Amino acid sequence: xxxxxxxxxxxxxxxxxxxxxxxxxxxxxxxxxxxxxxxxxxxxxxxxxxxxxxxxxxxxxxxxxxxxxxxxxxxxxxxxxxxxxxxxxxxxxxxxxxxxxxxxxxxxxxxxxxxxxxxxxxxxxxxxxxxxxxxxxxxxxxxxxxxxxxxxxxxxxxxxxxxxxxxxxxxxxxxxxxxxxxxxxxxxxxxxxxxxxxxxxxxxxxxxxxxxxxxxxxxxxxxxxxxxxxxxxxxxxxxxxxxxxxxxxxxxxxxxxxxxxxxxxxxxxxxxx
Amino acid sequence: xxxxxxxxxxxxxxxxxxxxxxxxxxxxxxxxxxxxxxxxxxxxxxxxxxxxxxxxxxxxxxxxxxxxxxxxxxxxxxxxxxxxxxxxxxxxxxxxxxxxxxxxxxxxxxxxxxxxxxxxxxxxxxxxxxxxxxxxxxxxxxxxxxxxxxxxxxxxxxxxxxxxxxxxxxxxxxxxxxxxxxxxxxxxxxxxxxxxxxxxxxxxxxxxxxxxxxxxxxxxxxxxxxxxxxxxxxxxxxxxxxxxxxxxxxxxxxxxxxxxxxxxxxxxxxxxx
Numbered sequence: 001x002x003x004x005x006x007x008x009x010x011x012x013x014x015x016x017x018x019x020x021x022x023x024x025x026x027x028x029x030x031x032x033x034x035x036x037x038x039x040x041x042x043x044x045x046x047x048x049x050x051x052x053x054x055x056x057x058x059x060x061x062x063x064x065x066x067x068x069x070x071x072x073x074x075x076x077x078x079x080x081x082x083x084x085x086x087x088x089x090x091x092x093x094x095x096x097x098x099x100x101x102x103x104x105x106x107x108x109x110x111x112x113x114x115x116x117x118x119x120x121x122x123x124x125x126x127x128x129x130x131x132x133x134x135x136x137x138x139x140x141x142x143x144x145x146x147x148x149x150x151x152x153x154x155x156x157x158x159x160x161x162x163x164x165x166x167x168x169x170x171x172x173x174x175x176x177x178x179x180x181x182x183x184x185x186x187x188x189x190x191x192x193x194x195x196x197x198x199x200x201x202x203x204x205x206x207x208x209x210x211x212x213x214x215x216x217x218x219x220x221x222x223x224x225x226x227x228x229x230x231x232x233x234x235x236x237x238x239x240x241x242x243x244x245x246x247x248x249x250x251x252x253x254x255x256x257x258x259x260x261x262x263x264x265x266x267x268x269x270x271x272x273x
Numbered sequence: 274x275x276x277x278x279x280x281x282x283x284x285x286x287x288x289x290x291x292x293x294x295x296x297x298x299x300x301x302x303x304x305x306x307x308x309x310x311x312x313x314x315x316x317x318x319x320x321x322x323x324x325x326x327x328x329x330x331x332x333x334x335x336x337x338x339x340x341x342x343x344x345x346x347x348x349x350x351x352x353x354x355x356x357x358x359x360x361x362x363x364x365x366x367x368x369x370x371x372x373x374x375x376x377x378x379x380x381x382x383x384x385x386x387x388x389x390x391x392x393x394x395x396x397x398x399x400x401x402x403x404x405x406x407x408x409x410x411x412x413x414x415x416x417x418x419x420x421x422x423x424x425x426x427x428x429x430x431x432x433x434x435x436x437x438x439x440x441x442x443x444x445x446x447x448x449x450x451x452x453x454x455x456x457x458x459x460x461x462x463x464x465x466x467x468x469x470x471x472x473x474x475x476x477x478x479x480x481x482x483x484x485x486x487x488x489x490x491x492x493x494x495x496x497x498x499x500x501x502x503x504x505x506x507x508x509x510x511x512x513x514x515x516x517x518x519x520x521x522x523x524x525x526x527x528x529x530x531x532x533x534x535x536x537x538x539x540x541x542x543x544x545x546x
Contacts, residue, residue: 004375008546013532016296022546023289023343024367027379035545039532066374070296086374093366094297101339101359102277106300119481123488125527129433133409160402163436167527208392215396254398254440259286259312272308273281273295 005057006033009050009069009080011110014039020090021068033066041071042110047079054083072108124170124270132166135174143174143195147267150175151192151239152202153183153231154222155212157249157257161202165258170270183234188242200261201239201246206232208250278330278338279306282323282353284346284383287312293363294341306339314344315383320352327356345381397543401439401446408447409435416447416468420540423448424465424512425475426456426504427495428485430522430530434475438531443543456507461515473534474512474519479505481523 006025008017014037025033036057038050057065065085071077072091081087095106134140136159143149148165150158154177162173182189192199204212206229213223221227239246247260262269279298281290287310298306309330311323330338338358344350345364354360368379407413409432416422421438423431427450435446455462465472477485479502486496494500512519520533535542 013528015528015532016292018546019289019292020363020367024364024371027345027364027368027381028371028375028377029380031375031377037546039536064374066371072300086370088367088370090293091297091300094293094361095300097359097361098297098301098339101337102301102304104301104304107302108300119484123485126433126485129436133406133432136406159406160399160440163402164440167433167437167440211392212396212399255286255288259288263312273291273310 003032003034004063005061005065006035007054007065007067007085008035008037009041009067009071010039011042011071011073011076012039017068017070017090041076041080042073044075044079047076050080051083054085058084073110074108121271125167128166128170128172128270129163131172131174132162136162138176140174143192143198145172146174146195146198147172148200148261148265149192149195149198150202151178151199151244153178153209153235155209155216156202156204157254158202160254161249161257161261164254165261168258168271169262171262171267178231178235178238180231183231183238186234186238186241188238196242196244199244200265201235201244202249202257203232203236203239203246204248205250276305276307277336278334279308280327280338280340280358281308281310282314282340282342282344283312284315284344284349285312290341290343290363314349314353315346317348317352320349323353324356327358331357346383347381394544397443398440401443401543402436404445404447405435405439411449413447416465416471418445419447419468419471420445421473421534421538422465422468422471423475424451424472424517426451426482426508428482428489429475429477430527431475433527434530434534437527438534441531441544442535444535444540451504451508451511453504456504456511459507459511459514461511469515469517472517473538474508474517475522475530476505476509476512476519477521478523
């Protein structure tokens with residue numbers, strides 16, 4: 001089956017075009033797409049290059065490509081409008097109604113949607129990231145400053161979730177791995193016990209954890225079915241005993257975990273759109 | 274001046290709604306908005322709660338709120354459509370044309386735009402993140418596996434940029450801080466010299482670097498004007514001497530830096546939308 005090509009076109013990074021395109025395409029189950037991101041299409045020359053690539057894809061595949069565009073400059077957009085593709089124009093769809101509502105004309109200039117980061121934003125992001133780095137995997141001691149301490153067995157998703165929360169929301173995350181000693185004791189490790197209200201647990205299905213650990217240390221005790229089942233059971237018993245809120249990471253993306261933790265705890269994010 | 278309230282409404286994380294809304298609002302310079310994200314609006318009850326919050330904002334501020342919605346469930350969307358706000362409906366705008374083009378009816382089910390991460394995606398992301406963590410700040414030795422090695426003086430933005438590239442694109446990033454010894458020698462440090470084709474330099478304006486360092490170690494030699502100017506000049510001379518491509522991070526967000534590095538180097542990302 002020929003896969004249709006989808007272009008994400010932007011005069012900036014392409015992150016918005018990718019995000020919006022991806023979220024629409026997931027509404028069409030069973031179809032597969034080839035995706036191409038063309039960022040920084042900010043001049044007539046680059047727009048003409050883009051049109052050549054799009055038309056070539058149309059010729060080669062015999063299927064009209066789909067363009068998700070966040071282009072805002074009229075001259076650039078007009079050129080791409082001439083390509084042989086379905087042009088889904090994010091700005092055209094929404095800028096008009098917004099201009100009416102706000103009684104303001106928009107700039108139509110290549111945006112800085114992802115911020116020319118001002119110093120305050122940069123500092124917040126940097127400090128949160130540094131905190132997450134120094135408080136990864138049970139390291140670091142400054143739990144008093146943590147917004148949240150993620151708790152879970154090895155490979156349950158704590159590190160990437162914490163880093164994402166730091167980078168995206170400016171949240172100070174620490175994470176603490178439950179060791180076998182902790183699990184055997186059946187009580188909260190001393191180091192986190194005084195910060196109970198900051199704890200958020202991540203759990204995971206045994207089968208998935210086994211796959212993940214198997215990738216890391218094939219055929220080890222660490223990756224064995226028995227070990228994985230024991231750890232998860234003991235960890236979940238601990239979470240229940242102390243009424244620590246928890247999320248199952250098995251079918252969740254990092255974005256979803258981060259967002260759910262924020263939503264469930266009511267932690268104030270330090271960075272907002 | 275009363276600021277208008279903007280709601281980002283989603284039946285999932287709200288990341289797409291925030292991204293699209295933010296990128297549109299940046300087109301209206303000089304206006305300020307109060308932003309509220311309402312994620313996981315996935316039931317009639319939650320939709321009714323959302324409507325109450327939106328209408329309350331309308332009453333209190335005397336200005337019609339703006340809703341950026343990525344809601345896909347018809348029952349939920351219909352309820353929110355009844356609120357006293359400008360409803361900008363991402364799905365309504367694009368799903369119709371896509372259904373026609375693809376000759377397929379979309380699911381209209383609360384999506385998983387941010388992926389129920391399959392194991393391969395999860396593993397890629399995790400491995401790249403671990404690589405970035407173990408190869409931060411000159412640590413780690415496995416430069417042979419790095420896709421890119423970011424080079425720059427202390428606080429030039431290497432760490433968050435590298436982590437973002439790992440999380441977002443699955444890129445294996447290392448970063449190496451140029452020390453005073455390196456700068457005085459005026460030659461590439463031995464450790465990175467054999468990986469020249471992987472080097473990408475980050476630089477920054479002296480004034481900004483001074484502000485950043487001042488936040489970190491107030492009134493230190495490290496944060497002094499003279500020191501900062503010396504380091505930047507010496508580093509830029511080194512980049513020029515070895516023809517290492519470089520970006521100025523002063524006015525760039527992390528997203529933009531990551532995207533430009535990918536675009537300029539042609540490195541293949543391991544994660545795509």
